[in-house]
Amino acid sequence: MGEYVPSQDLLPRIDRGETVAIGRLITRAEGDVPEARDALANVYKRSGKAHVIGITGVPGSGKSTLVAAMTAKLVASGKRVGVIAVDPSSPYSGGSILGDRIRMTELANNPNVYIRSMATHGEMGGVARSTLATADILDVAGFDVIIIETVGVGQDEVEIVKASHTTVVVSAPGLGDDIQAIKAGVLEIADMHLVSKCDRPDANKTLTDLKQMLTLNAAKIAQSAWRTPVIGVSSLTGMGLDEFIAALEGHRKISVSSEGDKRRLEIAAFRLEKTAKRMLLEEFDKATGSARAELAHRLSRKEGDPYSFALDLVRSVTQ
C-alpha cells in the first residue's frame, strides 16, 4: 500500500496544516521512531506560539464536555484549536479504549479543530509520553490554542502543570462531600478552578467550599501576581464560559511576563529531565539485556547481592 514518507518531508506539509502529515508525525513521536527525531527537533525549535492549556479533574467532573464547549467558543472567536485527550492504558494488556472524541462530535468536521486521542502506555502523572511533542507539532501547524485533557484518574496528575502554560482543575457538584481537588492532590496546582454542571442546584456548595479552601491557602497564592479564580460553568446552558475564556486570556498575559519565563523554564527543565530519563532507560535496556539475564541467574544462585550487581549494570551504561 502506502510507502514510508521520510519525516523531514512531512515538515513542509505540516506547516501547511495538512492533516495527514500532522497525524503521521504525531504517530512517529508517539512511537519514538528514531528516524523522526530530527524532524521533531526542528518542530521543537519553531514551536512556542500557541497557548497550551491543561485540563484536569476527577472522573465524572465533565472534563470532556467542558473541553468541547470551550473549544466551540474559541473556534467561534476565530481561533484554531488542537485537543489532546489522554486516557489510561489497561494495566493488564497495555491496550486502551479511548472515547473522549464522542463528547466532541459537533467539532469533528470543523477544519479549525484537530483532536488527537492518546493512551498513557504506562506513563504516570496524567499525561502521555508524547503529549508535549504532539503539542509542538500542533503549534507549528498553526493551532493557536492547544488543550491537553489529562487522564482524570483522580489523583496525582500534577505533571500537567509542567506541560501547560495554564492549568485548569475541574470539579463537579454531586461527586461526594469532600473537595475533589484536595482528594486528588491537585488543589494547589490550579491556575484556575472550574466548577462544572453549575446548572444544578447543588453546585453552589461546591463553589463555596472551593473558594473557602483557597482562602486558607492564600499565603502561598499571595506571592503571585495571579489570583486563582473559581469559576462556575455549565456546558448545558453556556453559563460562565465567557468568563472562563476571559480568564484564560488573562492568564496567558501573565504567562508571557517575567513570571511566565519562570513557568517556561520549569516546563523546559521537566521536558529535559523526562526525555533524558527515557533515553537513559532505553540505553540501559539495550546495553544490559544479556548481562542482566546472566546476573539474574547468578543472583538467584546467591553468587552475589542485588546492590553490587545493580551498580555494575548501571556503571556499564554510564561509564
Next chain:
Amino acid sequence: MSQPIRVLLAKVGLDGHDRGVKIVARTLRDAGMDVIYTGLHRTPDEVVNAAVQEDVDILGVSLLSGVQLTVFPKIFKLLEEKGSKDLIIVAGGVMPDEDAEAIKKMGVAEVLLQDTPPAQLVANLKRLVSERGPR
C-alpha cells in the same frame, strides 16, 4: 519500542446496534491495541476526519442498517481527497454476501461477520498491519 496498533471503531448510519462493536473494542484492547471509539450515528465525513487526525492503522466501520453500498464509496472518496494512502479499512455487521464482495472490490480489506472468534479477529488485524509494513 513497538507501538500498539491504533484502531478507530465507528458506527456509521442510524442503527444503534453496538453489541458487536463493543465486543470488538474490548477484544482489541485486551490484545494490547489502542482503540478509539467515536460513538453512534456517525457520518462518513466525521469518521474519515477522525481516522485521519488520529492517524490510525485501521478504520473499523460497523453497520447493521444495510447502508454499506452508500457508506463505503463515500469513505473511500473522502480518504482520497484527504490524501490518506495507507489506511486499512475493515467492515463489520450484517450484510448479504454480494455486498461484502462489492465493498471488498472497493478496497475494504476485510469484512468481519457476526461470530468471528476474538482470537481470529486479532490475528487478522495484526496480519493486515504487518502486510502494510512500517509507515
Next chain:
Amino acid sequence: MTKALDKATADALRAQEKAWEANEVAGFLKKAGETKPAFFTLGDFPVKRTYTAADIADTPLEDIGLPGQYPFTRGPYPTMYRSRNWTMRQIAGFGTAEDTNKRFKFLIAQGQTGISTDFDMPTLMGYDSDHPMSEGEVGREGVAIDTFADMEMMLEGIDLEKISVSLTINPSAWILLAMYICLAEKRGYDLNKISGTVQADILKEFMAQKEFIFPIEPSVRIVRDIITYSAKNLKRYNPINISGYHISEAGSSPLQEAAFTMCNLITYVDEVLKTGIKVDEFAPRLAFFFVCQADFFEEIAKFRALRRVYAKIMKERFGATNPESMRLRFHCQTAAASLTKPQYMNNVMRTSNQALAAVLGGCQSLHTNGYDEAFAIPTEDAMRMALRTQQVIADETNVTQVVDPLGGSYYVESLTTEYEKRIFEIIDEVEKNGGVIKLINDGWFQRHIADFAYETALRKESGEKPCIGVNKYVDGTPDPKIHTHPYDYSTAERQISRTNEVRKNRDNKKHEELLKQLLVVAKDPNQNIMPVSIELIRNGATMGDLVETLKTIWGSYRESPVF
C-alpha cells in the same frame, strides 16, 4: 401460605436424593463421567442433576396457583389457547407505504392474525426522508413514514377493527400514534374501541437498542404523555410495550432482560402516577415484549416468573385492585441474535424450538424470525416459513390443549421461583443505587449488558457455548445460494416526492402557529404533548417538523458508552 410438602416429607425426599447421589449416581459416574463438571443454563444459573418435589417445597402453592388467577404464574387467562391461539404477528415493513401495504396483505392472506410494523431507521430516529442523515436508509430496514399520507397508504384496505396493528417505534412513537389516531378518526372508528400497540419504551433504548433523540427526562415525559392520553382517549389501546427483547439482543442474560424490564416498568408507573391518575386506570393496558432465547426451560421459567413478579409489583407496591392491572400480557419474538449465516437453514430449527418455548411459556402474540435474517431483512419466502412454523405448533403439536402444561414440573417450578427471587434482588439493587434514570446515566445497565455479551463471545470462541455450524459441526459444504431481500434504490425518491407534496399542500400559516404551540406545551411539563401533535399531523406536518422543533429546546441525547 400453603407449602407443597410438609417439612418431614421434604426432608425424607432430600435424604433419598442424597442416598441416590451416593449410590446410583456415584456408581454410574465411576463407569462413565458426565460431559461437564457442572451444568448451567444459558443465563448462568447452576442446574442440578435432576429435581424433586423437595426443590419446590418452599414455593407457596398460592404462588403457583391456577391460570387466570393471581399471581398469574400459569397464564394471564384461565383458558389460554383453548379459547384462542396467540396472535401470529410477524413484523414487516420496507420501502414505501405502498410496498409495506402489499406485504401486510400477503401476510394476512397467509393466515397472520395481527400486524406489526417495522420502520426504517430515519423514521425510528425522527428524521424526514430527505434529511441528510437519512441518505441510503430510506425504506431499507423498514417502511419510511414521514407524514399522515404515508400512514394512510400503509394501512389502506386493512380493517383496523379486525386486525390489530403494532407500531414498533420508540423515540418518535408519539408521532406515529398521532398518525394512527388521525387515521382512525378519518375512517370514523370509535377511538375507545380501536386496539393496537405502540412500543414507546424509551428507557430500554437508552440501555440497549440506542434509538434515542432527546435527553432522558423529556423522553420519559413523552412516554408518560402517551400513556395518560391513551388512558383517557384510547381505552383499548396498549400505549406502551415495555420490552426486554432489545436488552437481550444487545447481549444481556435472560435474567437481566427480565429484571431490567421490571425496573423500567416501575419507573414508568411512578411517572404516570405523579400526574394523579390511579393505577387501575392505566395499568390494564400496559403490555410487554420479551425475547425467547435458546435455553428451552429457562425461557419458560422466565416468562412464568415475570408474570408472578409483575402481579406482585402491581398489587403490593402500587396497590392495584383490578385483576386486569396485574395480568402480564406479552408479545414474544424468537432471538435474532441466535441466527447464523453459516448453515443458515439451521435457523429454521432454532426458531421453531424458541417458538415452542414461547408458547409453553404462555405468550399472547409471537413473531418468528426468518431464516435469512443474518443476511438482511427477510424475504417473503422466509417470512412464510416462519409463519408456518407457528401454525405447525398451533395446529399439529397439541401443546395448546392444556394450559401451562409444564406447571408442576419440579425443574421449571424451581427455576421460576429462583428467577422471581433474583429479579426482585436486582430491582432492590437498582433502587438502592438511585433508580433507573441515574443508573442509565452512570452506564450501569449498559456495563452489565456489555459484560454478558463479551462473556458470551468468549464462550462461543472456546466452544463452551456450542453454536451449530459456527463452532461445532462446521462442514466444508457451501450453503445453497440465498436470495436476500433486494433494496429498491428508487425508494427514497418516491418517498420524498410524496412528502414534498404534503408540504406543498398544507396550510403553512396554521402549521407555523401549531409548531409554536408545540413549543409552549413542551416547555410546560404539566401539559400533554399529544393533542397539539395530533393537530400538527392532521394539518400535514412531517415527523421531522415536530422532532426538529423540539430539539431546539430539548437538545439531543449523546451517550457515554461503557465497555
